[in-house]
Amino acid sequence: MENFSKVAFEKDLVRALGIEGGEATEDYLLAFLRKYFGEEQARKIRETVSQDLNFFRTLDPASANYTEMQILSVRRGMAAITAHRIFDQILSENPQLLYDIEVIAKYVQKDTNVEIHPSAKIGVPFAIDHGHGTVIGATAELGKRAFIYHGVTLGASKERSKTQRRHPRVGDDAYFGNGSQVLGPVIMENNVHLSCGVVVRDCYLRKGVRIALGVRVAEVIVPENILIVGSDDINLRRYAIKDKGSGKIDWHEFETFVPGDYE
Numbered sequence: 001m002e003n004f005s006k007v008a009f010e011k012d013l014v015r016a017l018g019i020e021g022g023e024a025t026e027d028y029l030l031a032f033l034r035k036y037f038g039e040e041q042a043r044k045i046r047e048t049v050s051q052d053l054n055f056f057r058t059l060d061p062a063s064a065n066y067t068e069m070q071i072l073s074v075r076r077g078m079a080a081i082t083a084h085r086i087f088d089q090i091l092s093e094n095p096q097l098l099y100d101i102e103v104i105a106k107y108v109q110k111d112t113n114v115e116i117h118p119s120a121k122i123g124v125p126f127a128i129d130h131g132h133g134t135v136i137g138a139t140a141e142l143g144k145r146a147f148i149y150h151g152v153t154l155g156a157s158k159e160r161s162k163t164q165r166r167h168p169r170v171g172d173d174a175y176f177g178n179g180s181q182v183l184g185p186v187i188m189e190n191n192v193h194l195s196c197g198v199v200v201r202d203c204y205l206r207k208g209v210r211i212a213l214g215v216r217v218a219e220v221i222v223p224e225n226i227l228i229v230g231s232d233d234i235n236l237r238r239y240a241i242k243d244k245g246s247g248k249i250d251w252h253e254f255e256t257f258v259p260g261d262y263e
Helices: 006-016 026-059 068-074 076-093 095-112
Strands: 114-116 126-128 134-136 146-148 153-155 181-183 199-201 216-218 220-222 227-231 238-242 249-253
Touching: 006 026, 006 095, 026 068, 026 076, 026 126, 068 076, 076 095, 076 114, 076 126, 095 114, 216 220, 216 227
Parallel strands: 114 134, 126 146, 134 153, 153 181, 181 199, 199 216
Antiparallel strands: 227 238, 238 249
16 A cells, blocks of 8 residues: 555544544445545445445344444444454555554544454454444454454453464354453354353364353363353363253363364
8 A cells, every 4th residue: 555644544534434423424435445445445345344234234123224324323333343344455465554553443442442453354244233342352363244242352361372373263153242251262163152241261162052141161172062051160171061952951071172282
């Protein structure tokens, strides 16, 4: 990106996304994208943004009758995602601008109360509802159709994966209830759902895992398609599993997860 002006870009981004008050409009957004990316890339970014906004609309009844620009104007988690799409496109071709983009991202964080590190890799579509206090770390990776509520952290622990990843890697169709915390080089396969207040640290969650309200899970490999409803305060590898058919609860001890053995 030749002759990149941080000051000019900040000003144009604020206007395009309705940051610090005001409304986003199609004209402003398209003009901004064309100015900085050209016609072809602008079209691709706008298509990605459209997929995100329409995905959000299907999940939020309060936005069912809103246009894309209305959603972008008042659902500020979606403004944070749109800004991330823009930052990601810049960094894919101009990684040397990371510091400048992080400085600009402060405007988005202040307005939306959502902090997505510009280096995070996020699939399409993606949605954040409310979003206040949500944090997504630099080496986080999310698949398609992830849905996040407010107060969610995809953060780091002291552990690293074999490839030095510090943050979670999440598959498709993930759901994060408000206040859920996923810390360290966690691996979450497809279709994992975390209820409100769940804490997951340094784990491998196989596909279809569900974790109930407020449960804490650490340093284990959780088998696929099970519902965890409780944990043992003494034996951190032992968890209460509820049978989805009968409702019966049994206790199981899981295999230990060693993050450094996985990418």
